[in-house]
Amino acid sequence: MRLIQRAATGLLAFSTVALVACQNKDADNKTGSQSSGSTPAQSTSSVFDTGKLRAVVIGNALPMVKKNGDAYDGLSFVVLEAIRDQLNVSPLKKDKDIEIEPVAVGSAQEGLNKIRSGSADIACGVAFSWKRQRTLTYTLPFAMGGVRVLAPKGNDGTPDSLNGQTVGVVKDSVAANVLASSVDDASFQFFNTPDEALAALKDGTVKILGGDSLWLKANQAATAPEAALVPALPYARSGIGCVVAGTTPKLLNMSNLAIGRLLSAYVNDNDEVRTEINSWIGSGSTVGLSDDQIGSFFTIVLSTAAEFNKQS
Known part of the structure; x- marks a missing residue:
């Protein structure tokens, strides 16, 4: 082309x-x-x-x-x-x-x-x-991207709802840094590539996955169709x-x-x-x-x- x-x-x-x-x-x-x-x-x-x-x-x-x-x-x-x-x-x-x-x-x-x-x-x-x-x-x-999470329904993706939870993120990504600085009491499981992170969400290794909104939305149906893309307003935009x-x-x-x-x-x-x-x-x-x-x-x-x- x-x-x-x-x-x-x-x-x-x-x-x-x-x-x-x-x-x-x-x-x-x-x-x-x-x-x-x-x-x-x-x-x-x-x-x-x-x-x-x-x-x-x-x-x-x-x-x-x-x-x-x-x-x-x-x-x-x-x-x-x-x-x-x-x-x-x-x-x-x-x-x-x-x-x-x-x-x-x-x-x-x-x-x-x-x-x-x-x-x-x-x-x-x-x-x-x-x-x-x-x-x-x-x-x-x-x-334009925005940092959000795919989470089980009922979790609104706010810092309070993520406290005490394990959140999957791609290592060294903007989303990983933003979520780490925004949520005081969450544990993070790091994946080297987006593929690895999506596979972990799909097989249940992690229940919550943080990342860029476009990426999460594009892969939601194939990976976690019952999950919610939250919060309504992203943690950060870039x-x-x-x-x-x-x-x-x-x-x-x-x-x-x-x-x-x-x-x-x-x-x-x-x-x-x-x-x-x-x-x-x-x-x-x-x-x-x-x-x-x-x-x-x-x-x-x-x-x-x-x-x-x-x-x-």
């Missing part, structure tokens, strides 16, 4: 979150630059030299990732394909067409460390946190975007341009883009968001990033 060539053009620079996350002005101009001096030195292998956009993949959990044989799909890969297409029309492109090369990892921490070290170029579907922002460079968000390594000049800029065009195309009723995105989080998916809900969020991102007017 070549979304960039057919998508409506979007003007963008940085959203409020991205402005903070990308506060180092030189991060995209110096190969191997870092947001923090404490992070390891990065590889200097440019995407344009290798022809490979090395993308971190953690597990096989909707709506961000779905594995079909050796191929991957999901909302993260809709975004990655848009970024790949943008790279392929860049003036910096050399003789190689750039393709996505999935880099499978066993945990969130392993994946983020590959970005920090330059062993991978990009990871999409990463929730923003201030702690991560110190050593990672974020793109524009393409989704933008979900991509994080990029300093391996490739202008990778951040081109990723932001690709995401902006993708969001702009959705808002402006591009049928192909709407079909792609809606298949993972829209009304026909297990997440079930309406076009208006998705379009309203995308409009906010675009309006914050740059001047944006919906095409009539």
